[in-house]
Amino acid sequence: MMPALITSAGDRASIRFLEFFTSAIRNPHTRRAYARAAGDFLSWCASAGVTSITAVQPLHVAAWIELQTQAHAAPTVKQRLAAIRHLFDWLVTGQIMPHNPAASVRGPSHTTKQGKTPVLEASEARQLLDSIDVSTPIGLRDRALIALMVFSFARIGAALAMRVEDVYMQQRRLWVRLREKGGKAHAMPCHHTLEAYLHAYLEGTGLVAEPKGPLFRTIRRGTGELGDTPLPQANAYAMVRRRALAAGIATAIGNHTFRATGITAYLKNGGTLENAAAMANHASTRTTQLYDRRGDDVSLDEVERIRV
Template identity: 25%
Template sequence: MWDAYIKGFKAYLMLERGMSDNTVEAYLHDVAMLRDHMQDEHKEISLQQMELAHLQSFLQSIHELELAASTQSRILSGVKSFFRYMALEEILRKDPTQLLEAPKQKRALPHVLSIADIDKLFEAIDHSTPEGTRNRAMLETMYSCGLRVSELITLKLTNLYLDVGFIKVLGKGDKERLVPIGEEAINQIQIYREHIRSHVSIKRGQEDVLFLNRRGAGMSRIMVFYIIKDLAAKAGLSGEIHPHTLRHSFATHLVEGGADLRAVQEMMGHKSITTTEIYTHLDRSYLRNTLEKFHPRYK
């Protein structure tokens, strides 16, 4: 019986919710974990008979696997979506997940580079090579616009409005947003397009992609990761530095400079303001460090 319901759930996620293949697979994996738990621990209980206690038992079992709280929350999200679908289809009379609470998560503050460290990172780029010119344009764009790496590598020529200082970005859930872009990033993109990209033999279907590898295809996420990791090592920067570090640094520097949180939310493409609010915590840390450094009573 489970398999038939899971099959219907898959169709619902793909056709009605329009979710990506990766998200659908993750949700199906979550429900499969619940199915396996029920068949092992509560075999006599049908799906229609499931209650809050059975789901709490499932949560306890994944907690015992010592999974991160964020992973447990993601699994719970998939399971809740499944039961919402079951209630929507009137397969169940009530949704037993309504009172189910997610494990509490510690919200870690992201690693952020100072403005001086950003400069060091850019100075480590070898501008004498075609790849160096491209990498400078990529990093300037990421930092200027606060892009996710997925947004950077899918950035299209037809979505550049450099004459008015904006780019159109395809974010999470295929949601588009307009983001302002700084003069230095515009300058580096134009140098890259004119002197490097124009000499690349472009693969079919990649003609509209802005940033290309030497074979004329779009950049991969892992390649951008390696580029930044290599530059960070050359610049002598400590800590775990990856593409998202530039995005975090973008938001933090805006908040430190007094930017409106709603404006930062819009530029970052955050669905909820609470996601953006993490940067106010970073800002408080910055303010305290400033106080400790410059106030005579803290010295």
Template identity: 30%
Template sequence: MLEGFLDYLFIERNFAGNTRESYRNDLRRYMLWLQEEGVALETLTTENIGRFVDSLHLAGLEPSSVARNVSAIRSLHRFLFQERLLPTNPAETLHQPKKNRHLPSVLTIDETRRVLEAPMLKEPPGRFRLRDRAILELLYASGIRVSELVEMRQQNLYLDERFIRVFGKGSKERLVPIGDEAAQWIGRYREELRLRLANRNSLDHLFLNARGGKLTRMAVYSMVRQYAVLAGIAKQISPHTFRHTFATHLLEGGADLRAVQEMLGHSSITATQIYTHIDRTFVREVHRTCHPRG
């Protein structure tokens, strides 16, 4: 039943692979909860689903994750009802929770520098410090998502031109510029470490683990947290923090919002505007300098 729904998302709704996998994980959690509660799909009520959503909040999931779970559940039950696999659709009146639009955590320029340098300061030196430094530099230089980073292939690197080709949500392709630092660290990692890690399981993936396979998102998350602690950063940061930091630092430096939208791969300018929470002294200075009556 679940696999049939996931096939429907892929074949008929043209869902991206990452979105489909997220739905799979969300719905497996949902099915397990129903099983533990002793609730059958045939007798499921809206109240049952509401209790499951409450359990997600109690578990500490981010509002955006809860909203995605609700979307997955609504889509599943709509599919099951339309295909006549279930007699009713108990999720029809389930409300989509509002997402909190909170300001994302952002590193200062000094904090960013400290995290980027942390792999080279670790004692004793770690075996993967060149790889880790290259990952951190690329996250900050490009603002790519962690899912885009772990899927990055060598064939999509244009280091001489200081560009990378990225395949984002919905398999949308974009070219993202990177700076000299990121290009140089990636080059060092490829020459001095990747060649030793690579095997037949590596395919063309850029960043490899100890077994020569591609890194997982969780491995990158754990690595970022480790170096944040080593750098003495008190903030709770993740790979996505570098995406926020990348966008914020560009805008604080005077970058055009549309250009940042293009680099982040946002389909709407609205999604990019969350990063305009730049320092108020900077905004006042721009107004004072540029406005005729500033």
């Protein structure tokens, strides 16, 4: 539903507002996050007595951001402020507003040297993979998906967007083709374990005959067989939590856990940060460093030195 502050500014404002989410933002996850932030902000403005989008002032943006810092972590607040800034930039260039009221508003400071994503030890990752019953299509699918994220550092969005033809032979080795953020295509040779799991999945489910179909699919109710629709991200999250619980793993893992687990395991075994960044399709090694959790082992060892 169109926010009241937008409709009150006229048809041009309404059209321009819709174009921001349909034309200016291509990533569906970013679109959802920005739409949620914009909706929350405009609803708050309406409750504060603002009657039109053109009446929004820096003071309104600053007050809303202050409220956000009380309910959300700094990275989330910064993302929400970015959403509002980009929206107003779009409205300014469309001549809906004379200036961007969010341009001068500063977000909370935030620096980090390590990500917060829960990471599994290599033995735990192996425990999880070995615990999956692969006598059924769903078991073959789940093991292949988790292994793909561990051994190729794939983001869950890229993994779930794969088609069957994105698993292919090249140079006598199985490769995977991933479509990452910003539409960037990224190809990687498969680790021998991943190669075995993907072969078992494709051959055990008959997906080889459907090269244009989605690689990871939902299960038809009551049949236990693969359907035709891609597996949603929320379903993948529920699956990994369920599999971890069944394997006796207490860590509160998520889809992103396996990317961080794979990168950390690679670096522990002598891999370089530069190669890890290339394999993860990171633009900078600084991003890859957020996934490097080797320091956790040092911290645990040092804590045990506290003897009382």
